[in-house]
Amino acid sequence: MQVSVIGLGSMGATLARLLLAAGHDVTVWNRSMAKASELVGAGARPAGSAAEAVAASGVTLMCVYDYAAAAAILHDAAVEAAIRGKVLVQLTTGSPQDALEAAEWATRHRAGYVEGAIQAAPSQMGQADTPLLLSGDRAAYEQVAGLLRVIAGNLVYLGPAIDAAATMDFATLSYVYGAYAGFMHGARLAEVRGVDIVRYGDIVQSIAPSFGAFFRHQAGVIASGDFRVSESPLRISVVATQRILEASADAGIDTRVPRLFASLLAQAHDAGLADSELAALIQVFRVSARPG
Ligand SMILES: NC(=O)c1ccc[n+]([C@@H]2O[C@H](COP(=O)([O-])OP(=O)(O)OC[C@H]3O[C@@H](n4cnc5c(N)ncnc54)[C@H](OP(=O)(O)O)[C@@H]3O)[C@@H](O)[C@H]2O)c1
Numbered sequence: 001m002q003v004s005v006i007g008l009g010s011m012g013a014t015l016a017r018l019l020l021a022a023g024h025d026v027t028v029w030n031r032s033m034a035k036a037s038e039l040v041g042a043g044a045r046p047a048g049s050a051a052e053a054v055a056a057s058g059v060t061l062m063c064v065y066d067y068a069a070a071a072a073i074l075h076d077a078a079v080e081a082a083i084r085g086k087v088l089v090q091l092t093t094g095s096p097q098d099a100l101e102a103a104e105w106a107t108r109h110r111a112g113y114v115e116g117a118i119q120a121a122p123s124q125m126g127q128a129d130t131p132l133l134l135s136g137d138r139a140a141y142e143q144v145a146g147l148l149r150v151i152a153g154n155l156v157y158l159g160p161a162i163d164a165a166a167t168m169d170f171a172t173l174s175y176v177y178g179a180y181a182g183f184m185h186g187a188r189l190a191e192v193r194g195v196d197i198v199r200y201g202d203i204v205q206s207i208a209p210s211f212g213a214f215f216r217h218q219a220g221v222i223a224s225g226d227f228r229v230s231e232s233p234l235r236i237s238v239v240a241t242q243r244i245l246e247a248s249a250d251a252g253i254d255t256r257v258p259r260l261f262a263s264l265l266a267q268a269h270d271a272g273l274a275d276s277e278l279a280a281l282i283q284v285f286r287v288s289a290r291p292g
Contacts, residue, residue: 007064029053051078096163112140117169128153145204
């Protein structure tokens with residue numbers, strides 16, 4: 001199949017390499033074309049411009065630094081003429097609003113548009129279990145799904161709402177960064193109390209699958225709206241986070257992370273949620289939204 005790849009940074013070049021290895025007819029373009037030479041040596045066709053790359057194939061995969069970089073390439077009369085009737089798969093990381101604006105641009109120029117969020121590092125691409133979140137027009141998605149399975153075997157199509165993939169990307173990244181903040185606090189606590197940090201890492205790794213299952217359960221509880229205790233009463237976490245905060249203060253270390261968690265749980269307790277399932281903490285987030 002003919003496919004073009006725009007953006008040959010570490011991720012874009014990996015995508016082009018995988019498509020070439022799978023036998024596709026790949027055209028490549030990058031702002032600095034020096035990055036294309038290795039791919040051209042491996043059989044890719046170099047395009048003279050982004051518009052030429054778009055014109056060369058029915059499908060273009062784009063993977064550049066951010067949406068500002070993508071707009072700098074796409075908002076060009078020659079590209080806008082070339083993209084008519086073609087499909088653009090946008091694999092650049094962006095916000096839900098970025099996705100909506102890009103889809104509006106694609107619709108205006110009569111192009112099919114699929115939004116993708118890559119949730120793996122370049123060395124992890126191309127595996128059967130590599131996840132790729134996707135959203136957008138179903139017909140366009142179905143047209144490119146076979147091609148995309150070459151770069152990520154685990155395609156997760158989230159439906160036609162164009163911002164769904166970016167939203168899910170930010171939701172899962174919120175989980176990851178929250179866990180990362182907790183991980184760092186735990187590392188500091190271990191460090192200051194003389195506990196082996198590598199051992200701490202081993203234990204974190206070993207408990208990850210069961211905590212993943214626990215979070216999956218909590219998501220189901222939130223979706224059901226039934227907050228009767230099914231796994232873990234919220235009051236247990238009120239006490240646990242308060243103890244972690246006290247132990248951290250006693251150890252003389254930064255208390256910002258346990259202070260945040262203890263304050264969220266205390267607020268839930270004060271709202272009468274102590275004897276609900278832990279997932280009832282969502283109520284605190286629902287009522288505490290601040291404009292902006
Ligand atoms: N690498 C990862 O682990 C990873 C994982 C998941 C998602 N992603 C996402 O994949 C996307 C690409 O990441 P990457 O790791 O490949 O980044 P990268 O190695 O820094 O490459 C950036 C790419 O964007 C291009 N670019 C930047 N500014 C531009 C501009 N103003 N006009 C035209 N082109 C411009 C660069 O062109 P030049 O070569 O000419 O500078 C290059 O092709 C990002 O959105 C990133 O969030 C990456």
